[in-house]
Amino acid sequence: MRIKSWLLASYLIVMLLPLGAAYGLFAWINSYHADRNVAEYIDNRVELNEMRSVLTEPSLYQPHADWSEVDKLANNRMSVTLYTGIGFMVHSTSHVKQNPLSFLPRKKLYEGFYEMRQKFGMITYKEPVFTGNTLTGVYEITWLREEWVSGVSKRTWLVIVLFTAFFISLFAGVAFLVNRKLNRPLQLLMEQMDSFGRGKTIQPMPKRKDELGELAKSFEAMRTELNTANQKLAMEQRQREFMIASISHDLKTPLTSIRAYAEALDEGTRSTREQREYRDIIISKANYMRQMLDDLLMYTLLQSSAYEMKLVPVDGEEFFDMLVSGYEALCDEKRIDLQVTCQSTGTYAVNSKQLMRVVDNLMMNAMAHTEPGGRIGLAAVNTEEPPNWCFDFVKEALDREAGLYLIVQNEGEGIPEDQVANIFEPLYQADEARTKAGERGTGLGLSIAQQIIKKHDGTVCISSRRGIGTAVICWLPEWKGEESK
Numbered sequence: 437m438r439i440k441s442w443l444l445a446s447y448l449i450v451m452l453l454p455l456g457a458a459y460g461l462f463a464w465i466n467s468y469h470a471d472r473n474v475a476e477y478i479d480n481r482v483e484l485n486e487m488r489s490v491l492t493e494p495s496l497y498q499p500h501a502d503w504s505e506v507d508k509l510a511n512n513r514m515s516v517t518l519y520t521g522i523g524f525m526v527h528s529t530s531h532v533k534q535n536p537l538s539f540l541p542r543k544k545l546y547e548g549f550y551e552m553r554q555k556f557g558m559i560t561y562k563e564p565v566f567t568g569n570t571l572t573g574v575y576e577i578t579w580l581r582e583e584w585v586s587g588v589s590k591r592t593w594l595v596i597v598l599f600t601a602f603f604i605s606l607f608a609g610v611a612f613l614v615n616r617k618l619n620r621p622l623q624l625l626m627e628q629m630d631s632f633g634r635g636k637t638i639q640p641m642p643k644r645k646d647e648l649g650e651l652a653k654s655f656e657a658m659r660t661e662l663n664t665a666n667q668k669l670a671m672e673q674r675q676r677e678f679m680i681a682s683i684s685h686d687l688k689t690p691l692t693s694i695r696a697y698a699e700a701l702d703e704g705t706r707s708t709r710e711q712r713e714y715r716d717i718i719i720s721k722a723n724y725m726r727q728m729l730d731d732l733l734m735y736t737l738l739q740s741s742a743y744e745m746k747l748v749p750v751d752g753e754e755f756f757d758m759l760v761s762g763y764e765a766l767c768d769e770k771r772i773d774l775q776v777t778c779q780s781t782g783t784y785a786v787n788s789k790q791l792m793r794v795v796d797n798l799m800m801n802a803m804a805h806t807e808p809g810g811r812i813g814l815a816a817v818n819t820e821e822p823p824n825w826c827f828d829f830v831k832e833a834l835d836r837e838a839g840l841y842l843i844v845q846n847e848g849e850g851i852p853e854d855q856v857a858n859i860f861e862p863l864y865q866a867d868e869a870r871t872k873a874g875e876r877g878t879g880l881g882l883s884i885a886q887q888i889i890k891k892h893d894g895t896v897c898i899s900s901r902r903g904i905g906t907a908v909i910c911w912l913p914e915w916k917g918e919e920s921k
Contacts, residue, residue, distance in 0.1 A: 446610060457602050461595045472587065477552060480559060480579055483514070487577070491516065492565050496527070497573025503527045513580045519545060521571040530578070545574055557581055625652055632659055672739075675862055683732055690721035731880040734793070735862060738887040745891040747785040749915045752840060756780040756816035759791060763799050763814065771808040777815040777823040780840050785915040790888045795842065797881035798908050802846035805906070813845040813907075830907040833899040839914050845907035851900040859898055860886045885910070 487509050495501050510529035517528040523545045525538040553560045559579045565572045631638045697714040737743050757778045767774040802812050813825045819836045862883045886896045889910050900906040
């Protein structure tokens with residue numbers, strides 16, 4: 437039951453139960469009162485009939501009459517008072533001292549003849565006495581209701597005790613339910629939050645189908661997200677530390693070489709040919725260092741959430757034809773056969789500089805893993821039939837989704853299956869054995885390429901077979917216009 441519904445139900449119960457209990461107790465006293473009224477009425481009528489023969493004697497209503505018979509009728513629960521026809525009291529059997537000159541006005545004297553009038557502690561009855569058509573006097577009989585008063589008093593105290601017990605029980609029940617429904621779960625939730633804030637292990641709350649259950653579920657989801665975010669931050673911090681350490685180590689080798697060759701040039705004892713060779717090596721090492729630092733800067737920039745890559749719409753045929761050209765000379769220099777295919781149509785939103793970086797990274801990576809005499813394929817095609825030179829497993833990897841595919845494929849040893857999932861991680865290199873300067877890069881190229889393609893709303897995947905080769909497949913969506921943003 438939801439807490440809102442439970443509180444409304446509890447409020448209704450707290451409001452109605454006391455009213456119901458009060459009504460039940462009132463009805464109980466009323467029932468007793470009605471039962472006693474009937475019994476008293478019958479008893480009083482019987483007693484009245486027995487006394488009427490004495491009280492209707494006209495001589496009793498004269499001053500100084502003989503009232504001994506009247507006194508005999510009285511007892512400790514009943515008294516008789518006699519009045520003259522004009523309202524003077526002539527006699528009373530009441531133990532309470534009466535003023536002999538007591539007088540009742542006629543209006544009050546004549547009021548309520550022949551009626552059993554009930555008051556809290558007594559019942560009164562008045563009846564006139566006539567001599568012929570003349571009013572001789574009035575007698576008034578009073579019955580004390582001691583038994584009724586005693587019974588009502590006992591029941592009143594009983595009602596007070598029962599009502600008090602009922603309210604205490606109701607309060608205890610509501611307090612118990614409030615503690616069980618609200619206080620205890622809230623206290624447990626607060627303890628969990630405090631433990632989470634202190635970094636302690638917490639036990640999950642029992643599942644509840646109410647607002648507190650939803651709150652606990654939200655807290656658990658928040659805790660999971662924060663733990664995931666903290667783990668991610670910790671992993672990224674470790675990656676940064678490892679990256680700095682790795683790049684610092686990688687920079688030492690070319691820096692040491694630059695210093696050594698510079699010192700050799702400074703000696704002035706080298707031949708012209710050696711000096712030229714040393715200068716070329718220094719420039720090569722400096723370019724290598726610049727490339728490493730450039731990769732590190734770009735990787736850091738792409739990791740920033742504040743960095744937004746500006747995309748502009750371009751004609752696919754013209755742009756990608758330019759993008760895949762210009763690599764023939766590099767491949768010829770390394771005696772690698774390059775096959776280029778460009779069959780792109782449509783319009784695409786791109787950042788030309790960053791896509792050039794992607795293709796450069798992928799081509800440099802492919803050339804580094806291709807032996808002389810091997811082949812590299814470079815293609816920019818739509819979702820139609822892929823180039824004939826593609827490996828069969830590469831053709832199977834294309835899902836033919838509408839858009840454009842950038843494919844960079846090279847022959848070689850391929851990537852072990854257990855390493856394919858890690859290939860896009862920063863600083864990861866499948867071939868750790870290659871340590872020659874210029875061949876071993878920073879390990880950030882593929883990671884940078886992946887992030888650039890993602891910022892183009894595209895995807896990157898790798899398909900590889902041992903002993904055959906590897907292909908990197910980038911997919912870019914076609915531009916639908918400004919309204920598609």
